[in-house]
Amino acid sequence: MADKPVTSAAPEQPGKSGLPGAAVTSASGSRQAGRSGGSSFRDRAPFNRLPFIGRQRWHLLTRKDKLVLAVMVGIPLIFDLILIWGSVLVDFFWSLTDWHGFGAMTGGGPSHQFVGLDNYTQLFSGTYPFFWTAVVHNIFWLAFLMFVATPLGILMAVILDSKVKGLVIYRTVFYIPVVLSLALIGIIWQLQYAPDSNRGWIDGVLSWLGYSHPVVFGIDIPFVKDIPLIGQWCRDVSHTDWVGGPLAIIPTVIAASWRHVGYITILYLAGLQAFDPTLREAASIDGANARQTFFKVVFPVMKPINVVIVVITTIEALRAFDLAYITNGGRSPLELLSTLITNNAISESTRIGFGSAIAVVLAVVSLVPIVIFLAMTMREEKQ
Amino acid sequence: MSDIAATPGDAATPGDVARTPSEAAARAAKRPVGAAAKRGRIKLSRVGLYAFLITITFVWLMPLLVAIYEALRTNGDVVKNGIFSFPQSLTLDNFTTAWGSTEPSFPQAYLNTAIVTVPAVIVVLLVGSMVAYAVSKYSWRLNLLVLMLFTAGNLLPQQAIILPMYRLYSTHLLPWPFTDNGGNLLYNQYIGIIVIHVIFQLGFVVFVLSNYMKTLGHEIIEAALVDGAGVFRIWAGIVMPLCKPAIAAMATLQFTFIYNDFFWALVLMSTQDKRPITAALNTINGQYYTNYNLLAAAALLAAVPTILVFLALQRYFVRGLSLGATKG
Numbered sequence: 001m002a003d004k005p006v007t008s009a010a011p012e013q014p015g016k017s018g019l020p021g022a023a024v025t026s027a028s029g030s031r032q033a034g035r036s037g038g039s040s041f042r043d044r045a046p047f048n049r050l051p052f053i054g055r056q057r058w059h060l061l062t063r064k065d066k067l068v069l070a071v072m073v074g075i076p077l078i079f080d081l082i083l084i085w086g087s088v089l090v091d092f093f094w095s096l097t098d099w100h101g102f103g104a105m106t107g108g109g110p111s112h113q114f115v116g117l118d119n120y121t122q123l124f125s126g127t128y129p130f131f132w133t134a135v136v137h138n139i140f141w142l143a144f145l146m147f148v149a150t151p152l153g154i155l156m157a158v159i160l161d162s163k164v165k166g167l168v169i170y171r172t173v174f175y176i177p178v179v180l181s182l183a184l185i186g187i188i189w190q191l192q193y194a195p196d197s198n199r200g201w202i203d204g205v206l207s208w209l210g211y212s213h214p215v216v217f218g219i220d221i222p223f224v225k226d227i228p229l230i231g232q233w234c235r236d237v238s239h240t241d242w243v244g245g246p247l248a249i250i251p252t253v254i255a256a257s258w259r260h261v262g263y264i265t266i267l268y269l270a271g272l273q274a275f276d277p278t279l280r281e282a283a284s285i286d287g288a289n290a291r292q293t294f295f296k297v298v299f300p301v302m303k304p305i306n307v308v309i310v311v312i313t314t315i316e317a318l319r320a321f322d323l324a325y326i327t328n329g330g331r332s333p334l335e336l337l338s339t340l341i342t343n344n345a346i347s348e349s350t351r352i353g354f355g356s357a358i359a360v361v362l363a364v365v366s367l368v369p370i371v372i373f374l375a376m377t378m379r380e381e382k383q
Numbered sequence: 384m385s386d387i388a389a390t391p392g393d394a395a396t397p398g399d400v401a402r403t404p405s406e407a408a409a410r411a412a413k414r415p416v417g418a419a420a421k422r423g424r425i426k427l428s429r430v431g432l433y434a435f436l437i438t439i440t441f442v443w444l445m446p447l448l449v450a451i452y453e454a455l456r457t458n459g460d461v462v463k464n465g466i467f468s469f470p471q472s473l474t475l476d477n478f479t480t481a482w483g484s485t486e487p488s489f490p491q492a493y494l495n496t497a498i499v500t501v502p503a504v505i506v507v508l509l510v511g512s513m514v515a516y517a518v519s520k521y522s523w524r525l526n527l528l529v530l531m532l533f534t535a536g537n538l539l540p541q542q543a544i545i546l547p548m549y550r551l552y553s554t555h556l557l558p559w560p561f562t563d564n565g566g567n568l569l570y571n572q573y574i575g576i577i578v579i580h581v582i583f584q585l586g587f588v589v590f591v592l593s594n595y596m597k598t599l600g601h602e603i604i605e606a607a608l609v610d611g612a613g614v615f616r617i618w619a620g621i622v623m624p625l626c627k628p629a630i631a632a633m634a635t636l637q638f639t640f641i642y643n644d645f646f647w648a649l650v651l652m653s654t655q656d657k658r659p660i661t662a663a664l665n666t667i668n669g670q671y672y673t674n675y676n677l678l679a680a681a682a683l684l685a686a687v688p689t690i691l692v693f694l695a696l697q698r699y700f701v702r703g704l705s706l707g708a709t710k711g
Binding site: 060061062064065068069072073076077079080081083084085086087088090091094101156159164165169170172173174175176177178179180181182183184186187188189190191192194197198199200201204208258261263266267269270271305308309312315318319321322325326337338339341342345346347352355356359362363366367369370371373374377378 | 432433435436439440443444445446447449450453461462465466467510511513514516517518521523527529531532533534535536538539540541542543544545546547548549550551579582583585586605608609613614615618639642643644645646649650661662664665667668675678679681682685686689690692693694697700701704705708
């Protein structure tokens with residue numbers, strides 16, 4: 001994956017290559033070629049511009065240097081490989097057993113048996129109903145973040161990028177939730193969602209709109225309660241247990257969005273401020289209005305950051321755990337793939353084989369956005 | 384890669400200032416007749432913009448304001464008069480009660496957090512910068528693959544690797560010199576939490592720092608090598624000083640990440656009194672479920688350190704996040 005086929009062909013004609021970075025090689029045995037190629041590039045091009053110029057430096061290293069580098073990378077790499085990637089592999093092996101966590105994994109015995117894909121069959125066939133519910137919840141989480149929170153974050157970034165008075169205030173307010181943990185956000189939003197119009201302000205406002213309770217600082221405006229559907233909806237929804245009801249995932253993901261919007265604003269604003277202002281100027285000279293400028297000029301040029309944002313949003317949705325767990329232990333009606341793993345195999349029961357199968361599903365699904373992200377990053381690297 | 388230098392902290396760059404007048408001038412020149420009407424419309428849309436901004440900012444602030452409002456009132460007051468009422472009196476009693484009566488108590492929980500966070504941030508930055516340096520400043524056969532492995536490892540959900548980690552922590556005796564529970568398990572030990580944080584956060588640090596290091600000039604390292612400096616000396620004496628801005632940003636960000644971690648300590652730490660503050664929130668939440676005012680006070684106490692760090696180091700925090708995303 002790391003070594004491109006380009007490199008093997010390049011040393012034969014180092015002087016002719018238009019892209020010096022691609023021409024330089026680290027392929028074994030070609031150190032000599034690499035070095036001579038390097039000196040010719042040095043004469044031809046601005047030295048520090050070459051992306052892979054490091055490849056020529058290898059011959060400058062002493063044996064001790066190479067050893068030091070090997071230790072610098074090797075030790076962390078071994079830990080990373082064993083603990084993270086090794087864990088994913090172990091998950092996979094466990095997922096093929098019915099192990100319950102007692103007794104040794106090796107050596108056989110009644111404590112565990114190889115069951116093939118039984119765990120997966122059980123998951124996908126719906127015998128274990130929570131799995132598909134969790135999948136739906138994760139998808140909803142993703143959809144809400146992607147189509148509501150992320151666009152709002154982009155909108156805020158665009159607004160904050162234009163000259164507005166009091167920028168620091170808006171920015172600070174939007175960024176503060178980003179530094180809070182999702183567990184904390186879960187607690188803070190429990191206060192907002194308290195299922196009692198006397199305690200929770202959201203419930204209170206809806207109840208007031210539906211019944212027009214004359215209690216809000218003594219002000220009473222009987223209006224919404226008479227609107228046909230909305231008034232009824234307000235009456236129905238007030239006094240319901242927000243995070244305990246069947247649709248608890250909606251208030252929960254709204255709480256998550258409180259943080260996600262600011263996160264996206266930070267990332268997008270960084271991209272917008274790196275944006276070449278002359279492009280925008282050209283667009284405005286051509287008579288484009290703000291909306292046209294954004295959708296026809298800014299948005300397409302921001303493609304790299306758009307991809308980053310889509311990837312981050314997807315990963316956030318797959319990682320969702322803290323908020324659901326602190327709200328109700330991640331149990332129904334807030335089950336997510338992540339909470340099912342923990343609850344099946346650690347906190348509530350010890351169905352390790354079964355929990356591992358869910359972990360494998362989660363890992364495999366997560367690898368999709370990760371690989372897209374890495375492929376994109378690395379492709380840009382090569383250019 | 385000049386975007387590295389772009390700090391979202393300063394929104395109005397000189398380019399911005401120059402942009403709008405020329406824009407307006409261009410428009411005015413194009414349509415002189417409709418200029419007045421246009422200005423009127425712009426003014427109206429400006430008003431709409433501010434109305435939207437102020438409304439949404441208020442909505443965004445609401446949850447925190449409500450938490451503060453609840454924390455400053457007594458439970459009896461709110462139960463009797465409802466949340467939509469003027470407070471009978473404002474008091475800090477909820478904070479003082481929450482301070483000592485949670486499990487672990489707040490001083491203990493802050494201490495636990497410090498014991499875990501400080502070494503974890505230092506080690507992850509040191510190790511991460513070494514890996515980033517070796518991966519970005521020298522080319523060897525598999526350095527891109529190594530970089531990808533680290534980065535991808537950090538992007539996996541924690542729950543995808545928890546079962547083997549839990550098993551490893553709770554059953555495998557390790558010859559560990561720093562035991563604080565008398566045994567040789569990593570389970571339920573500060574060192575265990577530190578280790579998992581370092582391993583898991585390493586990928587992010589390596590990714591961001593290697594991106595940053597790639598933008599540094601190569602000649603200086605080459606010159607140092609020719610002069611006979613070793614790679615370690617170059618890391619310590621040249622690369623690390625040059626990376627100060629990125630290191631500062633990463634330190635701020637890693638502090639927040641590790642402070643905010645809920646999961647590792649929840650699963651890998653069983654003694655309540657040893658849990659860092661964020662993991663302890665789970666118990667606190669259950670403990671104060673019936674008293675929202677105490678719960679609000681406890682939540683705010685837990686939020687204070689990160690909010691203070693953010694307000695003081697906003698630039699670094701924002702730069703850290705955008706370094707990861709805009710390197711392009």
